[in-house]
Amino acid sequence: MKRIADSTVRRLSAYLRFLEDSEARGVTTISSEELARRGGTTSAQVRKDLSFFGSFGKRGLGYSVPELATQLRDILGLERDWRVIIIGAGKIGAALAQYHGFQQRRFSVIAAYDVSADKIGRNLDGMVVRDMAHLERDIQREHPDIAVVAVPEDRAQSVVDRLVRAGMKAILNFAPVQLQVPPDVTVKTVNMAMELEGLSFALSNRD
Amino acid sequence: MKRIADSTVRRLSAYLRFLEDSEARGVTTISSEELARRGGTTSAQVRKDLSFFGSFGKRGLGYSVPELATQLRDILGLERDWRVIIIGAGKIGAALAQYHGFQQRRFSVIAAYDVSADKIGRNLDGMVVRDMAHLERDIQREHPDIAVVAVPEDRAQSVVDRLVRAGMKAILNFAPVQLQVPPDVTVKTVNMAMELEGLSFALSNRD
DNA sequence: TTTAACTTGTGAATGAATTCACAAGCGCTC
DNA sequence: GAGCGCTTGTGAATTCATTCACAAGTTAAA
Numbered sequence: 001m002k003r004i005a006d007s008t009v010r011r012l013s014a015y016l017r018f019l020e021d022s023e024a025r026g027v028t029t030i031s032s033e034e035l036a037r038r039g040g041t042t043s044a045q046v047r048k049d050l051s052f053f054g055s056f057g058k059r060g061l062g063y064s065v066p067e068l069a070t071q072l073r074d075i076l077g078l079e080r081d082w083r084v085i086i087i088g089a090g091k092i093g094a095a096l097a098q099y100h101g102f103q104q105r106r107f108s109v110i111a112a113y114d115v116s117a118d119k120i121g122r123n124l125d126g127m128v129v130r131d132m133a134h135l136e137r138d139i140q141r142e143h144p145d146i147a148v149v150a151v152p153e154d155r156a157q158s159v160v161d162r163l164v165r166a167g168m169k170a171i172l173n174f175a176p177v178q179l180q181v182p183p184d185v186t187v188k189t190v191n192m193a194m195e196l197e198g199l200s201f202a203l204s205n206r207d
Numbered sequence: 208m209k210r211i212a213d214s215t216v217r218r219l220s221a222y223l224r225f226l227e228d229s230e231a232r233g234v235t236t237i238s239s240e241e242l243a244r245r246g247g248t249t250s251a252q253v254r255k256d257l258s259f260f261g262s263f264g265k266r267g268l269g270y271s272v273p274e275l276a277t278q279l280r281d282i283l284g285l286e287r288d289w290r291v292i293i294i295g296a297g298k299i300g301a302a303l304a305q306y307h308g309f310q311q312r313r314f315s316v317i318a319a320y321d322v323s324a325d326k327i328g329r330n331l332d333g334m335v336v337r338d339m340a341h342l343e344r345d346i347q348r349e350h351p352d353i354a355v356v357a358v359p360e361d362r363a364q365s366v367v368d369r370l371v372r373a374g375m376k377a378i379l380n381f382a383p384v385q386l387q388v389p390p391d392v393t394v395k396t397v398n399m400a401m402e403l404e405g406l407s408f409a410l411s412n413r414d
Numbered sequence: 415t416t417t418a419a420c421t422t423g424t425g426a427a428t429g430a431a432t433t434c435a436c437a438a439g440c441g442c443t444c
Numbered sequence: 445g446a447g448c449g450c451t452t453g454t455g456a457a458t459t460c461a462t463t464c465a466c467a468a469g470t471t472a473a474a
Contacts, residue, residue: 200289
């Protein structure tokens, strides 16, 4: 299959969100035009994005909302559960561990880890924070799919090195650093500092 | 000035982060090659990015670390303080209000707002959560620069409409929705659901 | 059955971003 | 001060992403 651009996948995700909304509101059919309006793009873009994976619409009519939603969930790999571990039980890590948006979307947080004695053993929404020392052993046993890195900036790379050595292939990084990983590992970084600086740039350079 | 791509700004931000690191470690000079390695890009890309704004290097030698850092801070508008308000004092909002990464980078959180009686008046790291009812009045008085939206998905658009009407020009959005704003308002969205789905896609489509 | 009104799917055209490749400048050594 | 090793800055070439534009398919109505 042709390589799919990152931007395309992000848009598919946006379309799916809107489709689920529409589904909940009982809408049964939707056009690329409508989908585009809510996804912040153009109808041609919507059709092109979908065309990488097949043809899901009916000419003259548009797309069946539940059908397209199912297709997108399938394309995005959301028809199954993914097992998530969280590394770092500080402010962000703890907030994430208790964040219900995960479970809602079939991402199951199975464990949280920390190094500091005062965090280990603490209870986060029914989940006990584990000692980072057991990370590799637990990964061996439990085969999580995704690791969320919520440790301080200066420890992020070394934690990621451990995760990679232990065989993790997907990492969601909250530390404001560019992580180095081998090509078969996918990293997505949520970098608030970068977004803020983007806003700063925009505010500073308006005509 | 030529329009600068979003991706360029993000990279500048990454370069700056690494420069500040290098500065702290006492490195005085750096090549585009080195900067590229740590920024996850190529040396040509680094030089092209910088060339939009001027020529900051010395041929044969590279860039002066403190000088380039200063230039980048200037380009990104980080030579001044930005005043930030946070809308929504739930889990994410509260975590953000107490997050020190903001202050470190000269983004000063001046207020947090919520609608619910049990949050209003609560103390977050020395800051009292205000009643959302006073939002417009306070914006008039205090002229914040950036609004962080950390309210539930279904309330995000209406909150943003209020912010826009009150004159805010920069919004950092944590709700997993595509917000509609007029063209003179800049929105950056941090969408964890989207990132997770990107990872799910990557895991599902590896060769 | 024909026509009209829509909307998809997709090559072709355009536009944007990245990479190439190299002349020109700098510092060091002899 | 000539020569060498490096590294920048930048047009040109290339690759990648988006938009255009239209044939083809669908529904509904006459």
